[in-house]
Amino acid sequence: MLMSTYSSFNLNYAPGVQSLVPILYTAWADHILTPTEIKTLRRLAEEAPFLTAEDKTTLLQWGQPTRPPSPHLFRYWEVELQRAAEQLPAGKPQTLAELGFYMAQQASEQPEQWDSPEILQYLTAFEAALGQVSLDTHRFIFNLPEPDLEGQAPGTPSYQDLKAVLDGDFGEIRDRMRTFLSDPVFQYREYNDKHQHREQVVEWLHLLSEQGFGALAYPFAQGGQHDMGTYATVFEMLGYHDLSLAIKFGVQFGLFGGSVQQLGTAPHHKKYLEAIGKGELLGCFAMTETGHGSNVRGLETTITYDVKKEEFVVHSPKEESGKEYIGNALHGELATVFGQLIVKGESHGIHAILVPLRDKSGATLPGIRVEDCGTKLGLNGVDNGRIWFDAVRVPRANLLNRFGDVSKDGQYSSPIESPARRFFTMLGTLVGGRVCVPRAGLSAAKSGLTIAIKYALKRRQFAPRQNEPETLLLDYPSHQRRLMPKLAKAYALHFALMELSKRFVAHEEEDMREIESLAAGLKSAATWFTTETLQECREACGGKGYLWENRIADLKADTDIFTTFEGDNTVLAQLVAKGLLSKFKKAFNEEGNLALLRYVSNRVTTAVTEQNPFAVRNTSRGHLLSEEFHSSAFDFRENRLTASLGQRLRGHIKAGMPSHEAAMKCQPHMIALAEAYVDRVTLAAFQKSLRQDMPATAQAALRTLYQLYALHTIESHKGWYLESDYMLGVKTKAIRSEVDRLCAEARTWANVYVEAFAIPNPLLGAAIVQTKDKS
């Protein structure tokens, strides 16, 4: 920073710098320097004839997106700008250019030199190039009065209050991302072909790296922030934009970089992580094979140690063992490759190793074959490919050796003795992806809901009587039934995913098994929800929803694969059920049948006490809307399904069936249990959100959505509840009416609920809805 004694203000900058402080302040006011702002500041530094070389250096320092001015300096600017604004001669337009023009004159010993129309013209042009100044910032500097708020119905919640609840601890980064992605460089467009789209995505990826977003979760030593919470939030926010970019980002920084970070050791971190975080070294996460997707343990790629040459030989023994669907396959230079580690003829199971794919010119290296996966339903901005290795040799140091290492002379060692535990520990590094993916998917669902609801608040069809206005789509009960429960569930899953992320970031080792179950369960529930919701939104917008210009088409196509990647949902659901049964199984293994019977009968007894003759037919609204009823019903479903699954498995096994077959036979039951578990956790997260500090209007509005989520979920399972004698028909019918009523109630604030997602208009990108941009 350059100090001088020129100024009549305390800033003490040279006049040239002084003239630019208002513009700098404004560019930084939202804590982010967007790509267009960066470009503009750089151009300013280059072109403005009134700046000295020193001025330019100062300016370029402040033009780096990863180096915001310190809060202290920023506050200092703020005070001085307000002071200068007060002194600005009456009659002058209250613009940043005028303010800078005035400040430069004040700062100079020869003010007349700075009183040149050319300088003002320059400043004005740059102010314009930086685009719309936030009204709040302008009002703050020039001390303008608050605008009148439109008259609102009493009880109307403010979208800002709900937004604050949704944004939670990560409001600042969310707002930064809203601003950042609204920059014109991120504008959607149609691509002639997938190659053009891929080039655009990789260009955007570099803009994200430039902001330091890629390295967020990496250690400080490698240029990171050691901040997984913010990283996951950035990923969530990318879900409001082109999903190809989100996935490219996840592949590069999460899967590829994450594998180096999690499975590698200090030398790997030192050698690669900084370049990965900066996007200078693009890479792949090569796990899935054509023949083996879900069954990772069955991968066929071999990583064989050659003790003589002290090298590993990476090889795809068959066509089907080629790596399949690998993101970054066409842009990647390096790959984390998973395969069977073989040392002296002995297999040690799945390990990961770094294999260079290309030289700096982009040509594939000897022994590497890469094939484009071609056009996909969506995500065509991601370069997925197939990769085969023909006895590719890599140095011993390339083995990502945190959980398993091979010494020079070919001794295998591992800090984890059990091969099974070692395998699951390595796979555990995938959990981050399962925490992030559903969040980006949910963002897409929120975009879809925002578009469909705003359209339904605008579009009219059929009049009750001639010469009357036609009815708004959202006033049709069937339309409310389509969209309102989904809106409520979007809120519910949002809170559940926030809770999961929080636990994941703060995780203690002993908590990990449960977090893994939870991540698997929520990933599967939330991505299925996204697929269903976007389908419903497409249909709710009719033919308009089918047009590319209204965005739902892309959202649908891009997120469709979310139910498959990062673990197929059906497989994940079974994983969850197995986790839930583990206690049960432990009892079975350790204490035998008696303990099991005791366990089961305990569960069932608990359940039976809840099924008292009064409760099963209680249809009072107070009861139906109470959190107690919801918790009890959700708990009952999970407990009863756990117990009955345990009983059935035990029956099969007792009858001599091998455990694998027994599990097969109970597969649909297991999936039902996983769903019940996720529902119960989601309900609890929504209940917790209601306890947050917020104005009463916001809380009432949030409670309506909560009740709708809870009762609609119970209604969706009414067959099961009736079968289980947990409720009588009179009660399920009352619940149906209550859901109808809650849909109508939620419709009242529908616009506020979706405004609270605060998706900027350029990101929403739908021609049929012109919302005011609230970001």
Next chain:
Amino acid sequence: MLMSTYSSFNLNYAPGVQSLVPILYTAWADHILTPTEIKTLRRLAEEAPFLTAEDKTTLLQWGQPTRPPSPHLFRYWEVELQRAAEQLPAGKPQTLAELGFYMAQQASEQPEQWDSPEILQYLTAFEAALGQVSLDTHRFIFNLPEPDLEGQAPGTPSYQDLKAVLDGDFGEIRDRMRTFLSDPVFQYREYNDKHQHREQVVEWLHLLSEQGFGALAYPFAQGGQHDMGTYATVFEMLGYHDLSLAIKFGVQFGLFGGSVQQLGTAPHHKKYLEAIGKGELLGCFAMTETGHGSNVRGLETTITYDVKKEEFVVHSPKEESGKEYIGNALHGELATVFGQLIVKGESHGIHAILVPLRDKSGATLPGIRVEDCGTKLGLNGVDNGRIWFDAVRVPRANLLNRFGDVSKDGQYSSPIESPARRFFTMLGTLVGGRVCVPRAGLSAAKSGLTIAIKYALKRRQFAPRQNEPETLLLDYPSHQRRLMPKLAKAYALHFALMELSKRFVAHEEEDMREIESLAAGLKSAATWFTTETLQECREACGGKGYLWENRIADLKADTDIFTTFEGDNTVLAQLVAKGLLSKFKKAFNEEGNLALLRYVSNRVTTAVTEQNPFAVRNTSRGHLLSEEFHSSAFDFRENRLTASLGQRLRGHIKAGMPSHEAAMKCQPHMIALAEAYVDRVTLAAFQKSLRQDMPATAQAALRTLYQLYALHTIESHKGWYLESDYMLGVKTKAIRSEVDRLCAEARTWANVYVEAFAIPNPLLGAAIVQTKDKS
């Protein structure tokens, strides 16, 4: 036909023609001349140096797709070919070329002239160009033995038997279409952009016209066959190919041509229909407006009669009154435009008029503005656009005047007095589309099921124990649960749609209201089914399902809009419910409350007798699998929902609510009723199909699917049945087990079930499944 005395065979053709008979016979053996066969025959006629001008004329006559050789002539060829084949010298290759070569020599008085290697070479080249000869044809001509059939498990149904049941009365046209669309010109490819795709589709459209498919439903006088049944079957078969072509075909021949046929009178037919059927005059069906889609009565386009000039003025008063989403908008020369007919200041409601859009060069005419709708989620081979009319003048004769006419001096007249009935009669002409669209959609669903099931019969994942083979996807109960009930429902809907088509083709005027309801209901049920099924198939194929090369992506994207066009499904479902209530309402209007009460209580009494204490808990397999139980359960659902809807409506109306509001309040109830009605009709159609004549193995296999369809449908509504005390939990649980068992049973013949759809491999077009082409 040319006769001569040259031949030693009875054909008596000149030697050149004689040499080509084997090739001609083979080309026609499947009753269709495909585009590649046509091209090859034409090339042959032009190029072969050994043909005389007369020979060429003969050949070109037989090379017209709409002029197949008469059955008599064809049989004649057959006999002679077999005879010649017998005489073919031993040692000669048994090819068509050799046979023709030999026959020409026999036919000539100078055989040595015809014994030229050049001629044999020509014939061989043309045989190759015509592609694979069907093995059956070859075997027939050369009297070869039947191939050994692989040993099959006893009880295995043959796919041909099931195919025969599915194909029903339209087996021949279905087989023709299978062959026709397998022609290489119809091969799928990726398009650089939508314009290229559109050009391809319009080219294909002309190939369809060339076969006479476009005119099938038109009168004989206009080059048609007056055969709606075959037309609808062609449309269904197009659903196995690129859906853009199906829709383009439907727009041109069904909607546009259909409107001229149905709403116009003799002069219109005479002037336009033949050119439309031949694809020489492309046109639009311009009904939907941006502001009014479902609510056709609210259209804003005006058609005003100018008595002085004896012309109509067609006008879009507002931007929102522009015609929206009009297919053929960019290729169309003429449009059927719907609007409010105004004569001497008086409005006569919606009428249709022909408006020229473009001159022969393709330039839009004065007053016409056309805008491309741009890229869509799918169907990008269809040129949808928006059209506005700025006071466009057309002659009086252009009014499609079957249901409403204006005389020279401006007198309006109509054969239908009531404006409401007139409106619904005109809209009734849309029913054809609602009969066809779900059939093409169902074809896409069958393609998806075939791909997903064949993949699941090939793809293995996870082994029960180490060193054992991994388990096939289709052996997982959850995978069976995903696909088998949908397969069963595909069969069910197939039979229901065949029944509907049959009734529609044979319709008597008094049957039309019910057919309209049925078409609306089945359209909505079948297209929703298609969307759900393709989603399930995509997920069941994992990442492979997401690749363009495996086809599901396109099927999904293209059919997604089927739930919206030809009537939004939600709106249609309400139409169905209103139809069902009409008797009810009539009783209400004519006889007042007492009659209504009687009606309701009759219904409910019927219902109660079915709920006897024994039936509600009867879980015997014989009962659960019986058609009686299914019919009773499906009937009960429809009847009870009708009665309760009636009661609720009556309650609201009695309480003073206007009928429009009352209907609004009951909207979800109406949609549930429509579904119950369609389910009941579908069940009956499936039951009827079981009565067809077929081998016992086929019948047993079909019955399994029937039972699965019936019980799975009941299971899906178990909440409602339990609420209604129609069943106890013990019975719904037994049904669940029975559905599990039926899924496993259906899995046994899964491959046969999908082979019976007989979708040729080139049409399936999925890289992951290489089925043998059975067509």
